Structures are given as structure tokens and as C-alpha cells.
Amino acid sequence: MINAVGRDIPEKVLKDLNMKPFAGTYARNGEEYKKAAPTVRCWMDPKESKMVDSIHDVLVKCGLRDGMTLSFHHHFREGDYIVNMVMEEVHKMGVKDITICASSLGKAHDPIVPMIEDGTITNIQSSGVRGKIGEAISTGKLKGYAIMRSHGGRVRAIESGDVHIDIAFIGAPTADEYGNLRAVGGKSDCGVLSYAYVDAQYADKVVAITDTLVPYPNIPASISQVNVDYVIVVDEIGNPAKIATGAAKPTTDVRKLMMAEYCTKFVINTPYFKDGFSYQTGVGGASIASTISLGKIMKERGIKMGLGLGGIAGPMCELLEQGLIEKLVDTQDFDLKAIQSITNNPNHIEITGSEYANPMNKGAYVNKLDFVILASLEVDTHFNCNVVVDSNGMVTGAQGGHPDTAAGAKCTIVIAPLLQGRTPAICTDVTTVTTPGETVDVVITDYGVAVNPARPDLLECAKAAKLPVKTIEELRDMAYAITGEPEPIKFGDRVVGVIEARDGTIIDVVRQIKDYEWD
Amino acid sequence: MEVLRTAMAGTLESSDAQVTVEPGEGKVELDIESSVINQFGRKIKATVEETLERLGVDNVKVKVVDKGALDCTLKARVEGAVFRASGYSEDEICEGKKLPWGGAIR
Amino acid sequence: MTNPNLTRLRRSMMFLNAQKPGLIKDPYIYKPDSIMLDLEDAVAENQKDAARYSLYHALKEIDYRGVERVVRINGLETAHWKEDVRVCVAGRCDSIRISKCESAKDVHVVEEEMRKAEEEFGVEHGSILIMAALESTKGVLNALEICEASPLLFGIALSGGDYTKDLQTVISGTGVEFAWARGQMINAARCAGKQCFDTVFTNLDDMEGFRRETEMIKAMGFDGKSIVNPRQISVCHEVFTPTEKQIIQAEKIVKEVDEKKAQGIGVFTVDGKMIDIAFYPGAKRTIELAKAAGVYEGDL
Numbered sequence: 001m002i003n004a005v006g007r008d009i010p011e012k013v014l015k016d017l018n019m020k021p022f023a024g025t026y027a028r029n030g031e032e033y034k035k036a037a038p039t040v041r042c043w044m045d046p047k048e049s050k051m052v053d054s055i056h057d058v059l060v061k062c063g064l065r066d067g068m069t070l071s072f073h074h075h076f077r078e079g080d081y082i083v084n085m086v087m088e089e090v091h092k093m094g095v096k097d098i099t100i101c102a103s104s105l106g107k108a109h110d111p112i113v114p115m116i117e118d119g120t121i122t123n124i125q126s127s128g129v130r131g132k133i134g135e136a137i138s139t140g141k142l143k144g145y146a147i148m149r150s151h152g153g154r155v156r157a158i159e160s161g162d163v164h165i166d167i168a169f170i171g172a173p174t175a176d177e178y179g180n181l182r183a184v185g186g187k188s189d190c191g192v193l194s195y196a197y198v199d200a201q202y203a204d205k206v207v208a209i210t211d212t213l214v215p216y217p218n219i220p221a222s223i224s225q226v227n228v229d230y231v232i233v234v235d236e237i238g239n240p241a242k243i244a245t246g247a248a249k250p251t252t253d254v255r256k257l258m259m260a261e262y263c264t265k266f267v268i269n270t271p272y273f274k275d276g277f278s279y280q281t282g283v284g285g286a287s288i289a290s291t292i293s294l295g296k297i298m299k300e301r302g303i304k305m306g307l308g309l310g311g312i313a314g315p316m317c318e319l320l321e322q323g324l325i326e327k328l329v330d331t332q333d334f335d336l337k338a339i340q341s342i343t344n345n346p347n348h349i350e351i352t353g354s355e356y357a358n359p360m361n362k363g364a365y366v367n368k369l370d371f372v373i374l375a376s377l378e379v380d381t382h383f384n385c386n387v388v389v390d391s392n393g394m395v396t397g398a399q400g401g402h403p404d405t406a407a408g409a410k411c412t413i414v415i416a417p418l419l420q421g422r423t424p425a426i427c428t429d430v431t432t433v434t435t436p437g438e439t440v441d442v443v444i445t446d447y448g449v450a451v452n453p454a455r456p457d458l459l460e461c462a463k464a465a466k467l468p469v470k471t472i473e474e475l476r477d478m479a480y481a482i483t484g485e486p487e488p489i490k491f492g493d494r495v496v497g498v499i500e501a502r503d504g505t506i507i508d509v510v511r512q513i514k515d516y517e518w519d
Numbered sequence: 520m521e522v523l524r525t526a527m528a529g530t531l532e533s534s535d536a537q538v539t540v541e542p543g544e545g546k547v548e549l550d551i552e553s554s555v556i557n558q559f560g561r562k563i564k565a566t567v568e569e570t571l572e573r574l575g576v577d578n579v580k581v582k583v584v585d586k587g588a589l590d591c592t593l594k595a596r597v598e599g600a601v602f603r604a605s606g607y608s609e610d611e612i613c614e615g616k617k618l619p620w621g622g623a624i625r
Numbered sequence: 626m627t628n629p630n631l632t633r634l635r636r637s638m639m640f641l642n643a644q645k646p647g648l649i650k651d652p653y654i655y656k657p658d659s660i661m662l663d664l665e666d667a668v669a670e671n672q673k674d675a676a677r678y679s680l681y682h683a684l685k686e687i688d689y690r691g692v693e694r695v696v697r698i699n700g701l702e703t704a705h706w707k708e709d710v711r712v713c714v715a716g717r718c719d720s721i722r723i724s725k726c727e728s729a730k731d732v733h734v735v736e737e738e739m740r741k742a743e744e745e746f747g748v749e750h751g752s753i754l755i756m757a758a759l760e761s762t763k764g765v766l767n768a769l770e771i772c773e774a775s776p777l778l779f780g781i782a783l784s785g786g787d788y789t790k791d792l793q794t795v796i797s798g799t800g801v802e803f804a805w806a807r808g809q810m811i812n813a814a815r816c817a818g819k820q821c822f823d824t825v826f827t828n829l830d831d832m833e834g835f836r837r838e839t840e841m842i843k844a845m846g847f848d849g850k851s852i853v854n855p856r857q858i859s860v861c862h863e864v865f866t867p868t869e870k871q872i873i874q875a876e877k878i879v880k881e882v883d884e885k886k887a888q889g890i891g892v893f894t895v896d897g898k899m900i901d902i903a904f905y906p907g908a909k910r911t912i913e914l915a916k917a918a919g920v921y922e923g924d925l
Contacts, residue, residue, distance in 0.1 A: 252829075254655055254855040392557045419651075421533050421587030422555045446654050466919075481688075482589065482651070486558035516556045518564065528675050534647040591682035592646040599675040609674040613704030620681060620715030621746055 005384055005433045007508045013495050014506065017145060022507040025407050025439050033360070036161030039204045041229065051177050052230045055089040055209075059167075061230065062205040064090065067097045068166040071203060073196035074104035074127070075171070075332060076188065079242030082171040082209055084111045085234065091120050099123035099144075101163055103154060103195035103353070104398050107131030108242070116141050125163060127151060128388050128398025137496050138394045140512040146395070146497035148388055148434070148510075151331070152357025152364060152404035153502040155198045160360060162504055168203035170196045170223060171237045175210035179228025180221035183350075184343045186212035188238040191312075191333030191342045193222035197352035200227040211237045222350060244336045247314050250292060251285030255446045259415050260289035262444045262467055263373060268297055269465035270458065272370040272410055276306035276326075280366075280405055281373040283313045283334050286415045290373060291315045298324050309365055310356070310372075310401060312348075317341035320348060329365060331356045331401075357404035359502045366401070366408030374402055374414045378430040381472050383437030383452050385414060386430035388499060391423045393489045393513040395497060399434050403502050406439035411458065418445040424479035424486065426450075426472065431489060433508040434499050447478050490514065520605045520623075522579045528599025529592075536588040538567075538596040540604050543578040547571060553585035566590050570597040574623050576605075598624055630719055630754055631779045633693065634917050635659050636865040638782070638822060639852040642667035643696070644676035649683045652692070655855035656862075658917070659693035664709050665700065665724050673705050677712045684716030695756065697722040701731055707738055714742035714753060720779065725787065726757035727764045729774035736775050754779050756822075760787035765806045772817035780820030782851060783810055788824075798834065800841065811846045820848040829854050839864040866918035867911045875911035876923055878904050 001009050003021035014021065043050070052058045070090070072083050083102065088111075090098060096119050100112075104127040113132045115121045123144035129137060137146045149157055157163045172193065173186030183193045188211060200206050200223045208223075208231045217225075251257065263286065267273055279294075281287045292315055298304065305325040308316050312330045314337030320328045321341075328348040333339050342348045357366045366372075376385040377397060385406075390396045406412040416425040426445065441458055443450045448470035451459040462469050470478075480486075491511035501507040525541040553563055563585055570593070571579065579601075585593070602608075607616055618624060639657040641648045643664055652660050662683065668676040684694060696718045698709035702725070713721050723735050732755060743750050755778045759765050765788065772781060783806055789795055794802045807823065814821035823842040826835045839850055839861050850861055867875070877895045882905050885893055893900045915921035 252856060254858075258654070391555070422559060422589060423587065484559060484562050484590065486555075487561060489557045513557075516560050518560065528678075532645075532647060534650060535645075588646055589650060589686075591686040592650075592679065595675070595678035595682045598678045602674065602678075607674070609671070609705070612674060612708050617711065618677070618708065620712055624678065624681060625685075 003505070003507065005382070005436050005507060007433055009506045009509060010495060013145070013498060013509055017498065017506075019498070020505045022436070022501045022505040025436055028360070028503045031360070033160055035159050036164065036202060038202050049177070050179055050229065050231050052232050055086055055232060056093070058207050058230050058232055059089055059093060062167045062207065064093065064095055064167065066095055069099040069101050069164060071165040071168040071199045072100065072102040073170060073193065073199065074102060074106070075183065075190035075193060075195065076238035076243045078106050078108045079188070079239035080106070080108050080171065081236055081238050082169055083109050085209070086169050087112050087115055087121070091115050096120055097122045099125065101125040101165055103127060103151065104400070105129045105133055109133055119143065125149060126398070127154065127400055129395055130397065134395035138510070138513045140492070140494055140496055142496060145495065146510070147500055148399055148497060149500045150357065150399040150403045150502045151195060151353055151401045152359050152366065153500055153504065155354040155358040156360045156502065156504060157500070158198050158202045159354070159358065160504065165199060165203035167205045167207060168196070168199035169207050169209060170200060172208045172210045172223070173237070174212045174214045174218055175208045175231050176214055176216040176218040177231055178216055179208050179225040179231050180216070180218040181208050181210075181223040181228065182218050183222055184339065185214065186210065188236070188240050188243055189339050190243050191339040192330050192350040194331040194350060194356065195353045197223060198354055205229050207232065209234055209237055211235060244333060244339050247335060247337055248288065251289055253285060255417060256286040257289050259286045259417070259444050259446055260293060262449055263290040263413060263415060264293045264297065265465040265467060266413065266442060266444070266449065266462055267294060267371055270411060270461045273303065275303050277303070277370045278307035278309065278368055279305050279371045280308070280310040280369055280409070281316070282375055283311065284375045284415070287373050287375065288313065288315050291319070295319045295322070295324055307365075307368065309369060310405065312338040312341070314338060317345070317348065320345060357401050357408070357502070359404070359407065364404070364408065366404050369405060369409035371411050371413065372405040372409040374406065374412065376414050376416050376425070378425055378427055379414055379416055379440070379443050379472075380427050380430040380437070381476055383440040383443065383472065384430050384433045385435040385440055386432050388434050389432040389510055391431055391486070391489075393431060393491055393511070395510060399499070403435040403439070406435050407502060411442070412440050413442045413444060414440055415444045418447040418475060418479050419483065422483050424476065424483050426475040426479050427486065428476060432499060432510055436501070436507065443472060443475070445475055448475055450475050490517065520575050520601060522576060522601060522604045523606065524604050526600050526604035528603060529596035531584060531586055533586050534588055534592065536583055536585040536593055536596045538600040539582040540600040541580045543580050545578055547577060548580045549583070550581065551583045551585065553583070555585070555587050562590070563593060566593045567597055570594045571601070573625060574598065574601050576601055628751055628754055630693065633658070634913055635693070635780070635820060635822065636849040636914070636917070637852045637858050637861045638695065638849060639855065639858065640667065640697070640825070643680040643683070644668050644672050646679065649679070650687065652855070653690040655858050657692060657852060657855070657858050658849065659695050660689065661695045661697050661722060661851070662718070663697045664705070665697050673699070677708065681712050681716045684718055693719045695720040695722050697724060697758070700724045701734060710735065710738045711742045711745070714739060714748050715746045717748060718753060720754040720756055722782070723755065723757045725760045725764065726771055727761055728767050729770040732757060732771060732774035732778060736777065751777060756780050756782060758782045758784045759810065760784035761791045762788070765809055768810050768813035769816060772813050772819045778819065780822060780848065781810055781814055782822035783807065783824040785824030800838065807842065807845055815846060821846070823847050823850045825851045825853045826857065827853060829856055832856070832860060836860050836864060862918060865914055866920060867915050871911055872915045872921060875908035876925060878908035879912060879925055
């Protein structure tokens with residue numbers, strides 16, 4: 001069945017997963033539904049302890065069995081030890097057919113690939129995957145479907161009961177013996193536990209794993225004792241150097257600086273750039289450079305940001321410190337500066353993944369965004385973006401909050417260099433649609449700036465900013481003139497994954513890759 | 520031209536290609552690896568074959584390890600390897616052997 | 626017809642290793658006035674041949690979008706340079722930069738080799754220009770004869786690294802070691818009606834130092850500067866961008882002179898003051914610089 005972004009979703013996939021094809025970004029607006037609920041084992045007797053000696057013991061206590069769904073968060077990013085630690089024990093116990101429901105998975109989790117191959121893990125649900133897990137999925141080693149969900153879409157799926165978590169494992173930088181969890185004050189601080197909050201609320205069993213047990217009560221807690229069944233102390237929950245990096249040197253890459261300059265010029269020439277505006281940006285070189293140059297102009301003009309949202313890195317914290325941001329509202333921390341800031345600055349506030357981006361609660365923060373600055377592997381002539389599958393067809397990235405913020409923001413800006421080596425970033429059709437073009441307003445490249453024809457108002461802004469305005473087709477043509485027109489990738493028939501739109505419909509599928517055929 | 524010995528040109532840096540040629544066994548044998556094989560495999564193969572044809576090379580084993588090189592770079596690397604392998608080393612050029620710019624090199 | 630490139634704007638001339646595909650594929654993005662595709666120092670001795678194939682196809686197949694394509698050939702003391710000239714001509718670059726030029730004779734030798742190649746490849750003589758890099762005390766002393774050596778030579782450039790070695794000193798950062806060479810070269814160039822370009826500034830992290838040096842050479846009269854990294858281009862162009870006041874003044878001069886000349890009048894006045902015809906070329910250049918910087922909105 002052809003969906004609203006023109007992708008053919010096989011009937012078999014729709015039937016297997018009991019899902020509908022994507023019908024438009026806001027198609028489900030106003031729907032009513034009943035939320036799911038976990039099965040709770042209550043803790044009435046104050047003499048009972050939540051402390052458990054080992055992962056093995058906790059798995060036994062939780063009644064681990066074949067076919068269960070285990071959940072994890074990705075606040076430790078590439079420094080995470082929790083997923084491997086738990087899965088190793090699951091594997092030793094000989095349990096099969098596990099579904100991993102993670103907020104994201106990365107290269108740090110390469111060691112679970114053999115468990116995909118031997119049937120320990122048969123389903124993966126994640127924002128995305130990188131490294132060897134991506135290869136395993138793309139080459140058809142995962143028995144079931146990989147389901148890629150945005151951060152908001154994951155919360156929606158859990159709250160609406162599309163996925164039910166049997167056991168949630170929550171790595172916590174600090175915990176007390178009764179399960180109050182915080183993301184600061186430990187050895188492996190990650191700043192916030194935003195994406196784990198929904199797991200704690202909706203999983204039947206919630207297991208906290210920490211390397212820093214602190215005296216009771218560990219408050220204010222990101223995750224409260226009322227939702228936690230067990231607490232385990234291990235030597236290390238992660239590698240601090242990979243959880244939060246040091247301050248990144250601002251980029252000196254002139255291409256990125258040029259795109260950053262285009263972005264800033266555009267932003268300040270829109271009517272949304274006024275006192276109290278709201279803004280989210282990524283951590284790429286161009287995004288950071290743009291934030292820094294925007295800060296200078298805000299200072300000059302006496303314009304303050306009312307709300308800074310999303311994953312946070314140092315430069316946004318510096319704007320907060322300079323009094324240029326009223327509230328910094330945080331769902332993930334990328335560097336030490338951000339962790340320091342959320343620890344010390346009362347205007348830097350942790351929110352949950354649902355508050356951030358869930359499309360089916362009563363209104364998420366993303367809906368209040370004026371600007372979001374995003375990156376993309378590919379953007380096509382319909383402004384569709386692809387942030388999950390590379391141009392060779394391999395799963396290699398994550399949706400993150402890309403589709404959520406694009407759907408919410410009044411002005412969605414995507415920055416992408418025209419060429420990545422020989423691969424054109426601006427193309428006729430993206431390999432896989434992850435963010436629908438109807439939510440993408442402006443594309444900034446090193447060769448020029450294109451505005452979605454649906455936004456003639458923003459086109460005027462781009463012209464007023466004296467940017468090198470091109471149509472998206474012109475950008476594509478420039479790219480193809482340099483690289484040659486790429487051949488469409490030939491996939492195998494088997495669907496190995498689905499890209500779930502934030503509302504729970506299927507926006508695209510990912511097919512198994514096959515060896516290149518010369519003829 | 521006749522490939523007399525093994526020679527290589529190019530690097531494994533991004534946007535480059537490393538091309539190795541060695542005397543063939545009566546025909547052209549290609550072995551192509553590329554970081555963009557799915558998108559440009561046919562184009563890369565065609566460019567390498569056309570370049571060899573222009574150079575009049577029909578007895579060679581060619582290995583290409585491509586890192587996203589544009590056509591102009593692929594041609595340059597094939598020519599670099601072939602000329603080095605067939606009596607046009609830089610020393611020989613400096614001694615007065617002239618390269619066929621605009622002819623076999625196009 | 627005279628080659629219009631003789632007098633084109635050359636504020637920034639960026640060196641690029643002709644052998645590096647990643648560098649030469651789209652440097653026009655950074656909007657330098659000229660790129661200098663290097664066959665000389667940047668290319669390792671065992672890659673001289675490979676660089677030529679790479680250069681040839683880049684010249685033939687990459688659309689540099691109006692950026693001037695200068696090729697720096699190997700020194701005349703080497704065995705490489707004659708084939709370098711052949712590939713430049715066959716590939717129809719815009720200009721050839723002679724390394725370590727020391728005399729008018731050096732220019733003549735290259736021009737002669739160009740003539741041969743032009744005949745061989747059917748290229749019109751005069752379509753490819755020459756510039757000379759002065760890298761030695763002798764070269765700098767002979768600046769005027771070099772400037773006057775050929776009508777195809779559009780300018781001379783100081784190459785500071787080798788020059789300071791020849792002087793038996795080092796680059797100090799103060800500019801004192803270049804004071805005489807710069808003065809001598811700009812004087813010679815202007816005397817011969819040619820352009821003059823300053824040496825590179827290699828400390829990429831010292832953008833303030835780069836700006837100061839560029840401001841100084843601009844004040845001395847130089848047309849532009851050799852650039853080693855795209856980071857330096859915007860600062861260089863900024864320095865060479867005239868102020869609004871300068872643009873208005875230049876516009877008045879150009880308009881007044883054009884108008885009066887058309888009417889056959891030889892007396893020019895701007896804002897009630899008599900002006901000298903000698904201001905005209907400078908005023909024209911100010912307008913060109915303003916246009917290149919995108920700050921000119923008049924009708925000239």
C-alpha cells in the first residue's frame with residue numbers, strides 16, 4: 001500500500017505488525033485512546049529490601065523467560081555498559097526470543113550481535129542503531145522486524161500499549177537502596193534520565209543498576225522509588241569519557257562555518273526571531289557554530305531566548321549563563337559542561353521524553369518550538385529526510401527527535417553539505433524516509449539554500465537575508481552534475497525493519513541489502 | 520600500451536582511489552571495490568574501462584579501491600598507474616618522453 | 626584582443642595541492658578569486674607525474690565557476706617543469722605561476738615553452754597568462770625587468786619562505802624582513818602596470834595577525850595575498866572591501882570622468898573640487914572591489 005509519502009508498504013508487513021500506513025503528520029490529531037498500564041507487585045512491608053546481589057539474581061526474581069521484552073535507555077551514549085552487561089547474563093541463562101526495546105543503541109553494543117545470530121534476541125525496537133547491530137539488521141540476521149521509533153514515538157508506543165515492557169533496566173549514576181535515581185553525583189553522570197522515565201512508569205518490573213549507591217533519600221529524583229522494584233550495585237555502569245565528552249573546540253571547517261552563517265542569517269530574518277523565541281539545535285559542527293553566532297546577535301539586539309530545548313551541549317549552557325536564555329529544558333546531555341549546568345543552574349531543567357516529544361499526550365514541548373536546526377544524511381526533492389539508513393542501504397543512524405521536532409517547530413531547518421564524498425546529500429528520492437517533507441521548511445547546504453514551496457513566507461525571509469536561494473531541484477542537479485546520477489540501490493525482497501512515524505504508522509520500510517550485481 | 524610491470528597510483532583517502540595495474544593474462548581483468556559501489560558501481564567500471572581503452576591497454580589486471588572518487592580522479596589514477604607501468608615513469612618523462620595530453624589522455 | 630584576465634581582481638589566491646582530490650574538487654565554494662593548483666612544493670617528489678594527470682582532468686572536467694585557475698609549475702632548475710607547461714597548456718589553465726623566477730630570461734624561457742605547447746595543442750597564444758613568484762634576493766632585485774619581460778605576465782608574487790632563507794633570516798611576524806622586498810616589488814609592479822601579491826601567512830590560528838598583515842600590504846598598494854587555507858579568505862576579502870565613503874567617492878569620480886570625456890571636456894570636478902585624471906584607475910578598482918564584495922548597489 002502506498003502511504004502519504006509515496007512509499008510502498010507491503011501488506012504482509014502491515015499485517016504482521018498490525019500497523020497502518022502513514023497518512024500524514026497530523027492525521028491522528030484529536031484521537032482519543034486509553035493508556036496501557038503495567039502490572040505492579042506492591043512493596044508494602046517496610047522490612048523488605050530492594051537490593052539484589054547480581055544481575056543473574058534479579059533476572060530470576062523478575063521471572064525472565066523466553067519472549068520477554070527488555071528495555072534500556074541511551075543516556076550513557078557510546079559509554080554504556082548496561083545493555084551488554086544484562087544481555088550477557090540473559091544469554092548465559094539460555095533464554096531466547098528477547099525483544100530489546102531501547103531508546104537507542106550504538107557501537108558500544110556491538111557485543112550483542114552474536115545474540116542476534118543465535119536467536120537470543122529476535123526483535124529490536126530503537127531510535128536507531130549504529131555499528132555492527134545495523135549491519136546485522138541490514139543483512140537479515142535479526143529474525144523479527146527492527147522497529148525504528150523517534151524519541152516521542154517510543155513514548156507513545158509504550159504509553160498506548162503498542163509495546164509492553166516486561167523488565168526495564170535503568171542505568172542510574174546514583175541510586176539509594178529504595179530506588180530513587182538521579183543522573184548526577186556519581187561516577188558516570190549523564191545529567192538527565194529523561195528517556196528512561198516512561199520505562200519506569202510502564203514496565204512491569206523496573207531494575208535500577210548503579211555504580212554509586214548513596215544514602216537515602218536520593219532526591220530530587222529523576223525516577224522515583226515508587227516505580228522501582230530492585231536496585232543492583234555494579235563496579236561500573238559506563239565509561240565516563242564516552243558518556244560526556246569534554247568541551248568540543250568550535251569547528252574551523254569553513255564549509256560548516258559557511259552553512260552556519262547561512263543558518264544564522266536566515267533565522268534572524270524570520271518573524272519568529274523575537275524576544276522569547278524558542279529554539280532547538282543539534283551538536284554537529286555547523287549547528288554549534290550557528291548557535292554561537294546567533295548568541296552574538298541576540299546580545300547585540302537584546303533578544304532573549306525563552307526556551308532552549310532538547311539534547312544540550314556546552315554552547316547552549318553558555319548562552320543560559322550569559323542570561324540570553326530564560327529556560328533550558330533538557331532531555332539529554334552531550335558534554336561535561338551540560339551536566340555541570342543542569343547540576344548547578346536552576347533554569348536548566350530536566351523533562352521526560354513524553355513532555356519533550358510524545359505526539360499523543362496533551363501537548364509536548366516540541367509543539368512550542370519556533371526553530372529547530374537539524375542535520376540529515378539525505379534530503380530529497382520532496383524535502384523528505386533520511387537519518388537512519390545510509391546511501392548504501394545500511395542501517396547506520398537514529399531518528400532521535402528528528403521527526404518530532406520537525407513536526408512541532410514553526411520553522412524546521414536542515415543543514416547538510418551537498419556532497420558526502422561522492423554521495424549526494426540532496427537527491428531525487430531518499431533511500432528511506434524518516435522525516436516527512438511536509439515538516440521540513442528550509443534546507444541549507446554549502447551550495448545554496450532551498451525553501452519548501454509550501455512556505456512562501458520563509459522564501460521571502462531567505463531572499464531578504466540575501467542567501468543564495470535555489471530550488472531543491474537545482475541543488476540536486478548541482479550535486480548530480482558533479483557526482484553523476486546515482487543508481488537506485490537494489491535491495492533484497494525481505495523487509496528487515498520499519499521506520500515508524502511518530503504517530504505509530506509506517507512511514508517506510510528497510511529492506512535487506514544484497515551484494516552488488518554488476519549486470 | 521603495454522603494462523610491463525606492477526604499478527600503483529592514488530591513495531585510500533576520502534574522494535581518492537587507489538589503482539594497481541599488473542601485466543595481464545591476455546585480457547582485461549577488473550577488480551573493483553568502492554565505498555559507493557551501490558550508487559556508482561557501473562559508472563566506476565565504465566570509467567575505468569573507457570580509460571584503459573583510450574590508453575590502448577588490453578592485457579592487464581586492474582585493482583581499484585575507490586573511496587568516493589569523482590570520474591576525473593578515477594581517470595587520473597588509472598592513467599597514473601598505467602603510465603608508470605609502461606615506460607613513462609617521471610624519470611623517463613623528465614628525459615623527454617612526452618605524454619599524449621588531449622590524445623590518449625582525455 | 627587583450628586577455629581580460631590581465632587585470633582581473635585577485636584579492637585571494639589560494640594554494641591547493643593538485644594531487645589531492647578532496648581539495649581540488651570544489652574549492653570554489655569558498656569563493657577565492659584565484660586558486661593556485663600546485664605541482665611544486667606541495668607535491669612529493671615521487672608523485673610529480675600523478676599530480677599532472679590529476680591536474681589535467683581537474684582542468685578539463687571540474688567547473689570552477691569563474692574562479693581563476695593558476696597552476697604553479699616546478700622550478701626551472703628541475704627536470705619536471707617542461708612537462709608541467711605541456712599539461713597546463715593542454716588543460717587550458719588560466720595562468721601559469723613560475724616558481725623561483727629570477728630574471729626576465731626565466732619568463733622568456735617559460736613563454737617559449739608555452740609557445741611550443743600552444744602550437745602542439747592548438748591553443749591561442751595569449752590565452753594563458755603568466756605570473757612570477759620572486760623567491761630570492763636576485764629575483765626581488767630584478768622585479769622591474771621581470772614585470773616588463775612579457776605582455777602576458779600579469780603580476781608578481783613574493784614567496785617569503787625561500788626569500789628569508791636567501792636573506793639569511795627568518796620570518797619574524799613583524800614583517801621587518803620583508804619590508805624592502807615588499808616596497809621594491811610593489812613599486813616595480815606599479816611602474817610596469819602589473820599586479821603585485823603578498824606572500825602566505827602560515828599561522829592559521831592567528832587570524833588577527835593575518836588581518837593586520839593583510840591590512841598592511843593593502844595599504845602598501847598590493848592587489849592581494851596568497852592564501853594557504855580557506856579560513857583566511859573571508860578576512861582577506863573583508864580587508865579589501867572598500868568603505869561606503871570610499872565607494873561613493875569612487876563612484877563620483879568614475880561618473881564625472883566618463884561623462885566629461887564623452888562630452889570632450891578635460892576638466893573634472895567632484896563636489897566642487899578639481900580632480901586629477903590619475904584618480905580614475907584607483908576609483909575604478911574601488912568599484913570593482915565593492916562589486917566583488919557584494920556591497921556595491923549602484924549602476925556602474
